[in-house]
Amino acid sequence: MFVDMPLDHLRAYLPERREPADFDDFWDRTLAEAREHDLNAVFEPYEADLALVDVADVTFAGFGGHPIKGWFIAPAGASGPLPCVMEFIGYGGGRGRPHDWLLWPAAGYATFVMDTRGQGGTWRSGDTPDPVGGNGAQIPGKLTQGVFDRHDYYYRRLYTDVVRAVEAARSHPLVDAGRVVVTGGSQGGGMALAAAALVPDLAYAFVNVPFMCDIRHAVEITDEDPYGELGRFCGIHRTRVEEIFATLGYFDGLHFAARARTPARFSVALRDGVTPPSTVFGAYNHYAGPKDITVWPFNGHEGGESQQALEQLRLARKILG
C-alpha cells in the first residue's frame, strides 16, 4: 500500500522551509567550538580474523572533545591513496563488529564506520557513551534529549561528530581526502545529508530513506518510531510544542539540503511509514547539489537493500574509480 502522495505529486512537492535566521551561524559556531578540541584521531590495529582486510579500532574527539569510536577497514596491505566511504548508522544501532561492514572494503575501498554516541542498544551494539545529559524531560530514545534548547539537543552533538569523523578519516595516511563519500540509511541518511551540507569537498553522498527531514510534517503524517517518539513527546509536553520545533529547525534535513553542493543519490520507498516519501522528496526537491533519486515502489523502510548496495557499488566505481 502506498503510504503517501502519488509519485507524480511527490516529484513536484516542494514544502515551505521555515529556517531559523541564524541557522548558518549556529552551525559555524558549533563546528568552530568543536574544533577547539584537538581531533586526536587514533587508529589502533585490530585483529578481526579477516584475512582480506586490515582493521583499525578508531577513536577521535567529537563534539565537546568527547571520545567517539569507529572502525577503519581497508583492503589488506593496501598502500593508498584510497577512496574512503563513511558509513553512518540507523537509529538505535552501533558500530557492531568489523565483519558487519565488509561491502566497501570488498569493493576495494577504505571504509570508516562512525559509532553513534549513546545509541547501540537497540539492534546492534555500540561502544560510545554520550556523556551529556538532557536539559529537561525526555521520552525514551535520543530523539527528544535536550530538545528544549538547541545547544543541548542530542543531534547537535551527533552531527558535529559526523563532521569530525570525516576529518578523522581524511587524516588517515591511506585515505585520498578528495575521494571521500558519505552514506547511510534512515538516521544514517540524515547524517549523510548533514555531512553533504556541512563538510566541503565531499566526492558524493548516498542518502537513503533519510530521517530528520521536514520533521513537523513527518510527525503529522506518521506515528511510527522514531518520529512517533517525537509526536508522543509533544503530546505530553503539549504547552511547549513551539519551543520544540524551534529547536528542531536547526536540525531539519530540508535546511541542510538547501545548502548542500555535494553530488548526491537519494533513495526513497513508497511504502515507507518510518520516513514517509513526502519527507524524503521534500529534502530531495530542495537539494541544491547535483542529484538523482531511486524510487522503490513496493518497499517499506528497508528500501532497496542488496539492490541498493549494488547500485551504489556501480555508482562508486564510476565516481571513484
Place this chain on the structure above:
Amino acid sequence: MFVDMPLDHLRAYLPERREPADFDDFWDRTLAEAREHDLNAVFEPYEADLALVDVADVTFAGFGGHPIKGWFIAPAGASGPLPCVMEFIGYGGGRGRPHDWLLWPAAGYATFVMDTRGQGGTWRSGDTPDPVGGNGAQIPGKLTQGVFDRHDYYYRRLYTDVVRAVEAARSHPLVDAGRVVVTGGSQGGGMALAAAALVPDLAYAFVNVPFMCDIRHAVEITDEDPYGELGRFCGIHRTRVEEIFATLGYFDGLHFAARARTPARFSVALRDGVTPPSTVFGAYNHYAGPKDITVWPFNGHEGGESQQALEQLRLARKILG
C-alpha cells in the same frame, strides 16, 4: 489469567539474594557524597488556582547537587506540625501539575511530590533534567543508562534523589519529621522500598506493585516494559550480561527489603505482567520490617487503584492521626 505462581506458592517464595559484598558501603559512600552538597531546599509559593490548598514549587539538591523539582502541597492555611506523605512516580512520568496530587492534602496531610530526573516524557510531564549521560550504549529509556558501571548507573542518582527528597520535606517548617510516609507504585514503589531501607525513622511505607525487585528473575519471566528494555539490551550486549547484573545487584529491591525496618504495606496484583507477582513477593518475603500485603487477584499492573487509595487513606488515619 494469573501470570505467575499460584498464590500459596507466592506466599512461601523466598528467592536467593545475591548481594554484592560492599552493598552497604556503596550506599553509605553514595549518600555521604551527596550530602557534601548543600541540600538547598527552596519552597517557592505557587498559584495553583486551588482554594483549599497551598502549593509550593520545590527545588532541592539531589545527587551531584543537581537541582531536583517537586511540589509541596498542604491544606490551605495549615499551621502544622503535619504528617507528610512523599509521592514517588512510575516509570516515564513527571510531577505534572499540582492538581494531579490532591488525595493526601484533601485528607488533611502535607504531600511532597518528587519529580523524576530525566523522565516525565512518556505519560505525565516532568521538569527535571538529568544532566549526567551514560557510560556506554543504552536502549531507549533510563533503565539501562550507565548500567555498565554501578557509579554511573541512573538509579544511583535517582535513589539518592529520593533520600534527599525526604530530607527536603523534613526541612519544611510545617512538616512533623517523625510522621513522614513514603508511597508510590511501580518505579515509585521501588523508590519507596529503597527509602524504607535508606532513610531512618520513616513512619510508614506504601509499596505498590514495586519495580526493580529480583531483577534477573524478572527479565526471565516477563518481556513487558520496562523490564523488557533490560532484556532486549542484554540481547544486544550479549557478551556483557554479567557486568550488567553485577551493577544491578546494588539496586535490587530484594536487597533493600532485607535491610528495611520501616513498617510497610505492600500491594500486588496476580495478573500483573509488568511487575510479576513473584518479584513483588520475593521482596515482600525478604522484607525485614513489620509488614502486610494486599493481594488483588483480578488486576494487572493497575493494582487496586481507587480502592488501594482508600485502604491507604484509612491506614494513614490509623498511623498518623
Place this chain on the structure above:
Amino acid sequence: MFVDMPLDHLRAYLPERREPADFDDFWDRTLAEAREHDLNAVFEPYEADLALVDVADVTFAGFGGHPIKGWFIAPAGASGPLPCVMEFIGYGGGRGRPHDWLLWPAAGYATFVMDTRGQGGTWRSGDTPDPVGGNGAQIPGKLTQGVFDRHDYYYRRLYTDVVRAVEAARSHPLVDAGRVVVTGGSQGGGMALAAAALVPDLAYAFVNVPFMCDIRHAVEITDEDPYGELGRFCGIHRTRVEEIFATLGYFDGLHFAARARTPARFSVALRDGVTPPSTVFGAYNHYAGPKDITVWPFNGHEGGESQQALEQLRLARKILG
C-alpha cells in the same frame, strides 16, 4: 499522525444536519414524562476519610423514576451559596470513589458527580443499574441497546438522567442554582452538550472531545470503540441500517449544538481516532451559544488532561468567581 482533515478545513467544516422533524417534541415529551416522577433527591452524608471536604452519597429519580446514584462533594463546612460543577463520565465508567473527584472541591466549588446507569464495569466501578432491557438484539455495550426504537434507546434514559441530575444538584441548599456548570469528556462531553441544550440557565459548559456527534459520519471514518460498536452492529443488522440512524437522529450532538444557548468551551484533539476532530468541529461549528474551542494538535482522545483541567480551573474562576 493527524487522523482527520487539516485544521483550517476543520474550522470551516459545517456538516449538514438531518434532524427529525419532531426532535424538540420528542425531548419535551420525554422530559415532561420524567418529571411526572418525584425527583426525590436524597443526600446521605458519607464518611470518605477526607478532612477538607464533605461528601454525600446521592440518589435521585432519573428517567422512569429509576434511582440514580451520585456523589455530592463540597469544601468542608462550606455555608454556600456555592457554584456547582456537574461531572459526567466517559463510556464504560462509573462514579468510583469520592476521592476520584477532588479537583473542583479543592478549587472551592461544590461538585455533583452523576453515576451512569448500567455502566461502570469497564474502567471505574459504578453503582447504578439500568433496569430497562433492549428492544432487540444489541452488540456488547450500551451504545446499541434499544436502538431500533427511539423510545427504547439507552441514551434517551441517560440524557434524561442528565437533566434530572442538574435539577437534583440545584435542589441542594448549598448550591447557587444560577452558577451551575456542566463538564465531561467523551461520553461525558456528549452529556454536557445535551445538558447545554436541554437545561436552561446553565452558567457554562465544558465539552471535551464529545462523543455522539455527527454519528453517521463518525462510523464512516473510524472503527475505534465506542463508535466501532455501532459500525459493527450495522454490519450485522445490515438490512436495518436506516431504522438505526432514524433513532440516532434524536440523540446526535449536532442537533443539541444547534439548540444550545449556554456559553461553552469545547476541546478537540487532532490525533483522536475515538471522537475524530471533524465530528467535534461539526458540533462546535453548529453550536448556537457563545463559544470557543481549544485545539490539542499532538494528542489523541486523552486530549489536554491536566492541562485541560488547568484551563478549566482558570475559566471557572473567571465565570464563577
Place this chain on the structure above:
Amino acid sequence: MFVDMPLDHLRAYLPERREPADFDDFWDRTLAEAREHDLNAVFEPYEADLALVDVADVTFAGFGGHPIKGWFIAPAGASGPLPCVMEFIGYGGGRGRPHDWLLWPAAGYATFVMDTRGQGGTWRSGDTPDPVGGNGAQIPGKLTQGVFDRHDYYYRRLYTDVVRAVEAARSHPLVDAGRVVVTGGSQGGGMALAAAALVPDLAYAFVNVPFMCDIRHAVEITDEDPYGELGRFCGIHRTRVEEIFATLGYFDGLHFAARARTPARFSVALRDGVTPPSTVFGAYNHYAGPKDITVWPFNGHEGGESQQALEQLRLARKILG
C-alpha cells in the same frame, strides 16, 4: 501450541465442585415460576425460498413469559413423527436466516433453532430482545449482566428459555418427544449441557467446546473473551468478587454435569484458549450420564467444524434412526 495440561492429565482432571447448597431448589423454583406463564408456542409458516424444507417462524414464552423467537425447520411435506435437533447458539450470535441451519433438515430431521435473548448483534443477527435490565453495573456483554444477584443474572433467564424451548419443540405435532437431541458449541454447548441436566428424557446431547464450565478456574487461566469479560469485570469490581462467584455457582456447567443423565458426546480442542481444555474436561469428567468425548489436538475454539458435524450426523443416525 497446546494451551493447557497434557492430554493424559486432562483425562484424569477432576476439579472440586463448590456448589451452592440450594442449587437444585433454585432451579426447581426458577422453572416452576417460568411455567406459571402459558408456553404459548406459535409456529407461523415462513417463506424461506427453500424447496426441500418447510420453515416456521416460532415464538414461545421463555423466562418471565417473555416472547422468544426461533426457527422450526423440517423436510418439506414430512408427516412425522420426526426426531428433532435443538440448536443453541454461541455468544453474541442470533438465529440469523433459516438457510443458516440446513444440516439437520437435510439429514431428514426436524430442527428447532432457539434465538438468544439480547444477543444477535456480534456475528449473526438475532430478533429477540431481553426486556430485563441489570441489577448493577455491567461490562459490555451479557456475561456480567445482573451478576450481583442470582435472581437477576442473565443466564438464569437464558437457561430457562432453553428448557422452555425444548417444551415448545415437543409441542409441535411433527415432533417425536422421545427423540429430541440438544446440540451447540461454546455458549451453545453450555446451553446443551444445562438442558442435559434440567430437561428429562432427552435422547442425546452434543456438547461442543462448552462455555460456562468451572468458571473461576477459567478466568484464572485465560483472558480471551467471553471469559475475559468476566475477568476484567472482577478487576473493576475488585471488592465484590466473592458475590460474583456466589452467583455464578448456580450456573456452572460442572454442577449441571454432575446432575445430567442424558447420554452425551462432548468435544474439546487442545489449542482452544476461549474454552480451555481443562474447563471442558472438568465438566466431562463430572458428567453423570453415559458419555464419550472427541479430542481435536490441533484445533482451537473452532473445534472439529465440518468433521464434527459429520461425526454428529453419524451418531444421530445410530441413535435416532
Place this chain on the structure above:
Amino acid sequence: MFVDMPLDHLRAYLPERREPADFDDFWDRTLAEAREHDLNAVFEPYEADLALVDVADVTFAGFGGHPIKGWFIAPAGASGPLPCVMEFIGYGGGRGRPHDWLLWPAAGYATFVMDTRGQGGTWRSGDTPDPVGGNGAQIPGKLTQGVFDRHDYYYRRLYTDVVRAVEAARSHPLVDAGRVVVTGGSQGGGMALAAAALVPDLAYAFVNVPFMCDIRHAVEITDEDPYGELGRFCGIHRTRVEEIFATLGYFDGLHFAARARTPARFSVALRDGVTPPSTVFGAYNHYAGPKDITVWPFNGHEGGESQQALEQLRLARKILG
C-alpha cells in the same frame, strides 16, 4: 470506517485497462490446449448421511489433464433437467464436506462445487493437488507461483479448471446446460467473473467481492492478504516488477469484465480492505453484460453473508424458476 473512495465516486470510477494485445489469443490457445485432454468427468455416488440430497464425488480433467475433484449435489431422487449452480471457493479453501454446501440443493437446484488445486490447507480442507511447480521463487501462497511467465502462472491453470468444471457439470444427465449459474466470493468471485467471460451461454453470474481485479491498483491501496502477498513479493523481486505485472495482465478481472456477456449481479462492501471497493467497482463498471450491484456499506470482506445468500436465492428463483 470506509476504506476507499466515497460511494458516488466509486459508481463513476472507470480505471484504465492495460490489456495485453494477445489476451484473447492467450486464452483461446490455453483452452484449446486443455480440451485436447479428454474431459473424463466421473460422478461417483457418495454416502453423505444426508437424506434429502444425493451426492457424487466428482473427478474431471482440468488444465493439463490433471484430475480435479468436486462435489455434485442434487435433491434426492430428482429426475431433471435441473438448473445447476457452480460454486467456486475463496483463497486457501477446499471443497470440504458435502454438508458444507446445502444452500442450493435445499432450494431445489443441483450444485457443483469445484475443488481448488493446491489450496485447501488454510481454512477448509481440499483434496486436489497441483502437480505443477513454479517457474521461479514464490512467496508462501499460490498468488505468486509461476508469476514470471504467463504460461506457468498458477491462475492460468485455475481458470482453465473453472471452464472445464462448467463443461463437466453440463455433462451430467440431470443438468440443464442452459440453466447454469456461476457463483463465488473473493477468489471464488474472481473465478465466477472469469467464467462469465470465458464460458458461453451461462444463465447468470453472482460475483461477490471478487479478487484479482485491477491488480496493480489493488496492491497500491491495500496490504491485506492475499493482495499483500503480491505486494511483498514485488518488494523482494523489486527489479522484476514489470515482468510480474505483464503476466498479471492476462488474469485481471477488468479484462474479463470487458468481455463478459453473461447477466451478472455483483456485490461489494465499503469496509472491505481485502478486495477494496474501487477494485470491485472497477470491474463492475467495465462489465459488458447486463448487470447490477449490491452495496453493503457497513461490511468488510464478509459482505452480505446470509443476507447475500437470500438475495441470490430470490434472484435464482426469478431467473431459473
Place this chain on the structure above:
Amino acid sequence: MFVDMPLDHLRAYLPERREPADFDDFWDRTLAEAREHDLNAVFEPYEADLALVDVADVTFAGFGGHPIKGWFIAPAGASGPLPCVMEFIGYGGGRGRPHDWLLWPAAGYATFVMDTRGQGGTWRSGDTPDPVGGNGAQIPGKLTQGVFDRHDYYYRRLYTDVVRAVEAARSHPLVDAGRVVVTGGSQGGGMALAAAALVPDLAYAFVNVPFMCDIRHAVEITDEDPYGELGRFCGIHRTRVEEIFATLGYFDGLHFAARARTPARFSVALRDGVTPPSTVFGAYNHYAGPKDITVWPFNGHEGGESQQALEQLRLARKILG
C-alpha cells in the same frame, strides 16, 4: 522471557526418537536416485563489482536433476586448495546478491551459497524454481507441500539438493574437498544438520537455531511460523494428522543428529519462540558426533548474530587453518 524449560533441564532433555524403520533406506535410495542424474556443476564467472573476490554464478543438478543455482565466491586470484564454507539459507530466503555473502571470503575461504528451490520470495530473492507440485492441498509455504507422501515431500527434494551442493562445491578445482564446512541458521541450520548426517567427511558443521527438529513436539509448544504453518495445516486436515507425522519422521533433525559423525557446534537461544530451545537441545543431545553448544540466554531467533559469526570465524581458523 525464557520460552521453554530452564537451562539445566534443557541440557538433560533427551526426547524419544520415533524413527521410521526404513529411514536409512529411504535416504540411501533417494540419494542414489539423485546421483543417476549427472551433477553437471557449472561455474560461470560473474561480474559482482567486488575487487577483493572472484564470483561465479553456479548451476548444478539437484533432486530430479533439476537445475539449482548458487554463488561461489573466493578471494580474488586465489590458487587453492582452499577450505570451503557451504551456506544454507533460512525459510523463505534465496541467494540474493554475491555481496550478501562476504564474511567467509573476507576471512580467506571459499564460500558456496546454495539457493533454495521455490523459496526466495519472502525476505531475500532467489532464482531457483521448484518444478514439482504437491501431492495434495497445502497451506501457503513449502513446509506442507507434498506432506501426505514422503516421496513427494518438499524437504526430500531440498535435502537432496544439499547433498548435491556439497558435491558440486567439492568438484571446484579451488576447493580442498577435505576441508568443507557446512553452516546455516534456522532452516539453514536444519540443512546443515542433514548434511552432517548425509554427507561423509565434512570437516565441521555450524548448526544455528536449527529448524525441523523434534517436529511434533515443536508444533505442540509453539505457534510461530514456520512451525505454525504445520500446526494450522494439521488443524485443517484434522483427520490425516498421523499420515502427516509419518512423513515428517523421515525429515526430523533428531534422526539426522543420531546418525551424524561430523564435529559440530550448535547454537541455541533461550527466548527463541521460532525454534524453541527444547527442540534444539533435543537434536543436540542426540547428536552422535563430537559437539559443543553455545547458549544465548537473552536472545530470540536471531541468536548470536555478529557475535555468533565471530565465534565461527575463530573456530574455523582453528579447524581449517
